[in-house]
Amino acid sequence: MMANRRGVNWPMTVYPWTARTACRRVLAQLREWGHTGFDERAVAELVTDLTGQAVSDGTGRISLHMAPKDDQILIVLLSHHQGLAPADEGTLRTIAARKDVGSCGTDTDPDGRSLWAVFSLIPPRQPLVATPQSSEIAGPPCTCG
Numbered sequence: 001m002m003a004n005r006r007g008v009n010w011p012m013t014v015y016p017w018t019a020r021t022a023c024r025r026v027l028a029q030l031r032e033w034g035h036t037g038f039d040e041r042a043v044a045e046l047v048t049d050l051t052g053q054a055v056s057d058g059t060g061r062i063s064l065h066m067a068p069k070d071d072q073i074l075i076v077l078l079s080h081h082q083g084l085a086p087a088d089e090g091t092l093r094t095i096a097a098r099k100d101v102g103s104c105g106t107d108t109d110p111d112g113r114s115l116w117a118v119f120s121l122i123p124p125r126q127p128l129v130a131t132p133q134s135s136e137i138a139g140p141p142c143t144c145g
Contacts, residue, residue, distance in 0.1 A: 007066060007067030007068075008029055008067075009063055009065040012061065014062060018055060022047050023044040025064065026043060026044075027043060030068075030073065035068070035121050039100060042100050043073075045098075046095070047064075050115050050117060051077055054078065054079040057079035057081040057112075058081060059079055062079050064076070065078065073119050074116060074117075075118075078111060078114045079113045082112055092105065092106065100120045101118065102118045104118070
């Protein structure tokens with residue numbers, strides 16, 4: 001999933017403050033990579049949810065992996081607990097419902113269970129709507145010459 005990409009990862013011991021530490025690391029790394037203007041609160045909430053799922057698997061350690069691609073960031077939490085089933089559909093639906101998440105999923109392999117999401121670092125575009133006076137599509141005003 002992260003092959004041939006610039007990325008970072010942090011092994012983490014599970015403590016009550018692990019989610020806060022994960023959030024701080026992700027936000028600091030995004031700034032170091034030069035990303036600005038993204039919704040920091042939305043990133044923190046996503047990382048908190050992903051971390052909470054990994055922690056709930058009951059191991060004493062997890063790892064956080066992230067990699068950028070264009071204006072998106074892949075965030076993966078691995079629980080290092082072998083033999084678990086993939087995360088339940090309710091968890092995936094909750095993560096997928098976030099406005100800045102383009103895709104998400106869960107995998108299991110010999111290293112354990114992972115839960116991942118691709119987060120858009122640019123705000124979603126304003127939706128296009130039909131105006132009542134015509135059948136034309138209206139969006140942000142055109143600034144072209």
